[in-house]
Amino acid sequence: MAQPRLRIAPSPTGYLHVGTARTALYNYLYAKQQNGVFVLRIEDTDVERSSKEMTEIIIEGLKWLGLNYDEGPFFQSDYFKHYTDYIPELEKTGGIYRCFCTPKELDERKNIVMAEKKAWKYDRKCAHLTKDEINKNLESKKPFAWRVRIPEGKTNYDDMIHGIIEKDNSEIEDFIIVRSDNTPIYNFAVVVDDVRMKITHVVRGDDHISNTFKQIHIYRLLNAEPPRFAHLPLILDENKAKLSKRTGTVSVLAFRDMGVLPEAFVNFIALIGWNPGGDKEIMSLDEMVKLFSFEKVTKKGGVFDYKKLEWMNSKYITNYDSKKLLEITKPFFKEAGIDISQVSEETLFKIMDSVKEKARYLKDIPQLTKFFFEEIKEYDEKGKSKFLTPDRIEHLKVLKERLMNVEIFNHDSVEAVYKAYAEEKSLKGADIIHPTRMALSGKTEGPSLFLMMEIMGKERVLSRLTKIIESDIL
Incomplete structure (x- = not known):
């Protein structure tokens, strides 16, 4: 059996999201448990929205969580030409074809179908062009995209969480893999990358299930064995809706800045959708590696419970080594404008110990201990x-x-x-x-x-x- 190779592949178009962090964690846990390889790939094919700053923030977030990758980071943008190199061979298979339809033409035909209250999918107008029609369009330098020709039949795969998932191919449109500007579409680039990197398991959110059916057809055209897929349930807010910026904090580093310990945060997000069995909730990363299995990941979304995070963080602070606690709390003292430099290290350790059980977040510690360092200006x-x-x-x-x-x-x-x-x-x-x-x-x-x-x-x-x-x- 080949060595398991898993990857986390965030897009640098925003901060490291809580959901992406949990996906990274599950990939990491399985890779380490199976003596596999954990790869970081930055999916920056959306050149306009991607930024170096967000890439650095994503890497910083993974480092804070302690999810150290074995290979990478690799960048999709470094392989733009590599993707289109596959097109001539794919064209020979008859599995892809040029689409000369303009966005305006597509919108017009789509609106007609939608007006009849029918679901729209590409109508294959260009799938049946003759060689002469294709050559005429090429001679006139008409822009074109490349589409996958979906065969008749059904597409299915055995998901490690959901079991067998199947879809009739009539529900899958002939989707674009390369745009008219010669840039690859996500579904194409991700498969080419996974094949090139020999990825054996793709673990991601279940909002990608529809993409998986399309990607399986690309694996077929590349004559490559698809990886095992595991689609994780979404993380929900307290109203059971998808967790978003509108309903709460979603950036991983925002929790760091609030004073959440990385060990507590990793422990907390691990249990959103996964139950190792029993009533044990406080676990180290090494313990999670030993206990993790996809069989115990739920199919339904788990709620991001802020009160539980607060409770868990307080437990970790209580049991944290005083020396480490002092070091990790220093930025919060500085932010609060409290000078602790004149106090001996031995005394500072005692101060940390004295308030451990009272603090819910690291940012609480300066306020709980302020009177040790400054004269009292106000009394309750x-x-x-x-x-x-x-x-x-x-x-x-x-x-x-x-x-x-x-x-x-x-x-x-x-x-x-x-x-x-x-x-x-x-x-x-x-x-x-x-x-x-x-x-x-x-x-x-x-x-x-x-x-x-x-x-x-x-x-x-x-x-x-x-x-x-x-x-x-x-």
Whole structure:
């Protein structure tokens, strides 16, 4: 059996879409599982809409996801002449013919058919031209395209997800493969590329099913064995419509910029339409490689659930290595205008650990930790009125005095002071913990208070308690 060769073939006419990312992932998983090859091909035959910038963004997106390709990137635009080199041989088979119909003529005939409320497909006007008629058109330099002559019968293939799919050839029109300007049409270029690259499996969205029937006829004319096909269900929005820019974020790098971890995003999109069995949802890329199979990919579209992504991302952040988390979060601190350069790495690791379980996205971390790096400019209004009442300020005064006498200022020693005071005054822990948190962070929620106090250090804790006790901000 030949080594499996799979490819992801995006068009650089837009950003790397969530759907394309999932397609790339499934190609990658199967290729790695089967000891195959994962190829990146850029399908830039649409010269006017393709751009180098979008190509770079696509490659950047795949790199961020950790989907490293084994070969490529290859560009269709580098092979324009290569495609048309096949035309003389294909013409000899009688399987293609010149079409001299102009766009205007086609529109006129199409409108007549549509007016009768019938479905339009090319009427084969040029399929029956005589040699003399063809030569006359060529002598007058009339532009022409090349069309495939679809035979009678049926076309079918065994899809790895949907099973046998069949269509009567009467429903497939004689489609164009090369335009009148000598540029190849997508369906032709993609088959020639897949044959040249020895692609054995084509995995893509099920919106390509109609293209597959056409492409099978090109394989036939090229006398090439078609690859195995697997057509993935579409990714849907929360209203069960196709996910689009109108209904939500669709660019992969936009999720990166929101603060989604790449491991979390890969894990999340893998499960949109694929269930490995059991109730395990958090999986590494290596685990997915071992578990993946097309038999467990659903035929129906899966919903892109933003709340589930948020949940999954928070789980990954909680379990992320603190050193890696700090490094990947630095751009978000910079974006928020928070300078962390004066704080030791050891302290920064502790700060990361203190808020891991609170953050849903990386962009949350600067806001959750801002009070560690800057003086408090604003206090939560509801928190002030609820927790910084006169009687609680009196408690803070006593606690401040007792904290001043603590020699080894850490989580346990501070907790002991608070616990002893609460027992002495018959107070609930919340009666002194919440006011202290407000005084130290300006917030009603945050990291464990005693861990927070250890990280801030004795001097800063006493300073902020003093500010609240002596100020008139209340």
